[in-house]
Amino acid sequence: MKPASPRSQKGVTLIVGLIMLVLITLMVTTSFTLSSTSLKAVGNMQFRNESIAAANKAIEQVIGTNFAAGFANVPPAQSIAFDINNDGVTDYTIAVAAPACIQSTEVAGSGSEGACSSATLEGFSGCGSPNYSTLWDIQAKVTDAVSGTDLEVHQGLRVELSSDQKASMCP
Structure with missing residues (x-):
């Protein structure tokens, strides 16, 4: 065989x-696409976690201010603004629905047949009528136009009520 001349190579x-x-160009383009996709996924997870934290804080605020001992009315639906990074600008708006009583059970030994419950709250009508353990569902919906966040969080809460409170708030 004859070696090829340098000119033909x-x-x-x-x-x-x-x-x-x-x-090499394809490898660089693929690497860039994968890294930007990962960055978007991490950013979305951060927005989701911030939204859940904002919803939980709003629910805790509703519980702390409205479910005190002897409350007489179901707390109304309300909208709560939340600034997660303390820069003075509202980051998330949380719409907390009016809490819904979803279950009630008579507390054993709280009626006229038994002794008063040791956990009796102020404002109850006394030992003659039974107390009720009620289960409430508190729903918070978080929306944020900037990040596109839209999620809903539910929190359960058990509250002991007198028979009068139960009749008016938890049918």
Whole structure:
């Protein structure tokens, strides 16, 4: 076999060089796409976690201010603004629905047949009428136009009520 002359090999080197350049370009483009996708996923997880924290804080605020001993009315639906990074600008708006009583059970030994419950709250009508353990569902919906966040959080709460309170708030 006769060795190829240097002049005939110059075109092959150019072709191989172009193929290698295309392959390197594809690898760089793929790496960039994967890293930007990962960054978006992490950002979305952060927005979701912030939204859940804001909803939980709003629910805790409703519980702390409205479910005190001897409350007489079901707390109304309300909207709560939340600034998660303390920069003075509202980051999330949380719509807390009016709490819904979903279950009530008579507390054993709280009626006229038994002794008064040791956990009796102020404002109850006394030992003659039974107390009720009630289960409430508090729903908070978080929306944020900037991040596109839209999620709903439910929290359960058990409250002991007198029979009068139960009749008026938890039918």
